[in-house]
Amino acid sequence: MSGSREKYLELLRKLPFQAIADTPTVRYYTDWKEYEARLDSEYADEPDEVAEFLRDLRSEANVVLDVDVSITGLPKGVAAERIEDYVDGEGLKPFTLIEVANKMTAYHAYRWREGVKITVEEGADFGRIVLFSGSGRDGYVGHHILLDVGEGAKGEIVFVDYAGESGGLKTLLAEIRVNPKAEVNLVTLVHHGKNKPVYALRAVEVLAQASVESLFFAAGGKMTRFQDDNLINGRLARFEMKASNVARPATKSDIILSTLHKGPESEGVVKARGIVIGDGYLAQRGAAVLYDEASLAASEVESYVTLLSEKGKGYAVPVLEIHTGEITRAGHSAAVASLGEEFTFYLKTRGLSEDEITGLLIEGVASFSGVAEKLAIPFTELIK
Amino acid sequence: MGLEVVNLTARIGEKTVLKNVSLNVNYGEVHAIMGPNGSGKSSLAYVIMGREIYEVVDGDILLDGESIKDLPPEERAIKGIFLAMQDPPQVPGVRLSSLIIAAANKKLGGEGELGRPRDPRILKRMMELAKEIGLDPSILQREVNVGFSGGERKRSEILQALLLDPKIVILDEPDSGLDIDGIKIVAQYINKLREQGKGVMLITHYARLLQYVKPDRVTVLIGGEVVATDGYELARLVEEKGYAYVKQAFRKGSAQG
Structure with missing residues (x-):
């Protein structure tokens, strides 16, 4: 362990899991006890087995992280290097876009071991990059991904956060910068097993005139917290997301999809749909924040959750904060509906x-x- | 032949909402059901469709002479009854096209995936019809009733009625919330359903829609009871004199008669 990590050990001891404590009016949507119970996990020695429906995607992946890092067949204009610790030099470094502000980020900062830095050249038409973050068998893995998409570059990034069926713990932090005028299609698949809690935090910064079309699917596991902070940080930057979140029986997910506007005339749209099957648990949260500098920005957040059974729990929690005097539009709507x-x-x-109604709703x-x-994966595989 | 409601009495909880109601909806006819708020018009539609929160206490509902009273709503739908609800709920996540395809597949019967059209012609047909009734075809890719305007909801229900080819169409206040142009379009397609030989039960508050759809028969329902049944002139009488007058006049008429 490098000396630079010692400060994080100190923070790990000091920081709470979340800044605001649980009170009658403020509640935890993440079951932190699941993480707390596994903080002492040893590093995993071997990777988890990958579910059959994902094996092709894993084989196709340009970058695979599990208990090791492998990099293969990168498209033209894309470079990747393994990072094992805190890097010097230009560009993105670990914790450029993410602040160590709670116990789990401090834990990750102290313990992560597998990391990668991917750089896309300016103006590159890079086609498709597949990043596959897997998991370790019955132990801890910590993955850190840095991705810097150069100015004017174009392409699709497939981002898989997978956890297999063994026990243990996984943390995944990703910092993605989309430089001016770049156009990125970001396809995210989160699929977690029922025995391993996963803490994931991804920060995406979208700079001037850049655009990100984000498609997001999550089927959480034992306890999945996936926080996706999308900072729209330049004039005329654009971010649009469509998300599907499925809480299968005996799983718990806290999915946070936010758009944070700092760019003037920026635009952000998040449309999230969730479904809770059996006794699953889903908190589908999202904040749209328009900061002072985001004049004439437009933002919209929609969050709907459908409960298929009385045994399930679902929350749709949208937050809209406007700190600027002039906006183009801002709207939010949310509802939790049971199969009334x-x-x-x-x-x-x-x-x-x-039965057909249930099937239609889940498929929808x-x-x-x-x-x-x-990704050409039958939805029935994703919700098994 | 068509739909026959025979001496139907129904309740929801302890409240009796329909009292000994009898009426027919014949094929190729529009039967308008009029009445003030709370008169039992929507309850009649729900009971015909088999909504489980209602209990049929007495009477029967026949389709082509066969009782459907004990069938669940989905089987009544497959047998050919279509209900366009006054305020249909939102179905987040499910595209309008997916719902139409699933419903059309059920109607056709057979095995296979519900989401894959068993008759591929329906895809083209739904695009064409959506345009015809003044809907942007992109509505088919939107989620059922999510973010639809009042007019879009009404037209979407009419679109489904046209595509699913039922025998009997029950339209619960298809004109509410529509502007005059919207009313004319809806009226045009109600007339079309009649021309196609379908029986149409048209529930409405006001005679405004009936200026554009001349009903073959009109029934006035007040307090869950049929107080008058007659031809189109009854709708005009309601418009001119109001429900209280019609109730009085028909009570007197039947006493004298």
Whole structure:
């Protein structure tokens, strides 16, 4: 362990899991106890087995992180290097876009071991890059990804956060900078097993006139916290996201999809759909924050969660904060709907039985983001 | 033949909402059901469709002479009854096209994935019809009723009625919230459904829509009871004199008669 990490050990001891304590009006949506119980995990020695439906994607991946890092077949204009510690020099470094502000980020900062820095050249038409962050068998892995997309570059980034079925713990932090005038399609697949809590935090910075179209699918596991902070940080920068979040039975997910506007005339749209199957748990949260400098920005957040059973729990929590005097538009809407009598009756009047209604809703929500279609994975595999 | 409601009495919880209601909806006819707020018009539609929160206490509902009273709503739909709800709920995540394809597949019967059209012609047909009734075809890719305007909801229900080819179409206040142009378009397609030989039960508050859809028969429902049944002139009488007058006049008429 390098000396520079000692300061994080200190922070790990001091910092709470989240800044605001649980009170009758403020609650934890993440079950931090699941992480706390595994902070002493040893490093995993071997990778988890990857589910069959993801093996092709893993084979195709240009960068794979599990208990090691492998880099293969990068497209033209893309370079990648393994990072094992805190790097010097220009550009993105660990914790450029992410602040160590709570116990889990401090834990990651102290312990992460597998890291990669990917750089896309200015103006490169890079086609597709696949990043596959897997997991370790019955132990801890910490992955740190830095990705710098050069000015005017164009292409698709497939970002997989996978955790297998063994126990242990995983942390994943990713810092992505999309430089001016770059155009990125970001396709994210989060799929976690039922025995390993995963803490993931991704910060995406979108600079002037750059645009990011983000498709996001999450099927959480034992406890999945995936926080996606999208900083729209330049004039006319644009970020648009469609997300599908599925809480399968006996899983818990806290998914936070935010747009943070600092760019004037920037635009952000987040449309999230969630579904809770059986006794699953899903908190689908999202903040749209328009800071003082984001004059004439436009932002919209939509969050709908459907509960298929009375045993499940679902929360749709949108936050809209406006700190600037002039905005183009800002809106948020959210609802948690159970499979109520009127809702079911309406669909029955179209000739559908209760089982068919459930199937239609699951398929609808799972397909909403377009990730399954994009990655050619049957949605039924994703929700198994 | 068509739909026959025979001496139907129904309740929701302890409240009786329909009292001994009888009426027919014949094929190739529009039967308008009029009445003030809370008169039982929507309840009648729900009971015909089999909504489970209602209990049929007495009477029967026949489709082509066969009782459907004990069938669940989905089976009534497959047999050919379509209900366009007054305020249909949002279905987040499910595209309108997916719902139409699933419903059309059910109607066609057979095995296979619900989401894959068993008759591929429906895809083209839904695009064409959406345009015809004044909807942007992109609505088919939007989630059912999510963010739809009042007019879009009404037209989307009409679109489904046209595509699913039912025998009996029950339209619960298809004109509410529409401007005059919207009313004319909806009326045009109600007339089209009639021309296609379907039986249409048209529930409405006001006679405004009936200026554009001349009903073959009009029934006035007040307090869950049928107080008058007649031809189109009954709708005009309601418009001119109001429900209280019609109730009085028909009660007197039946006493004298």
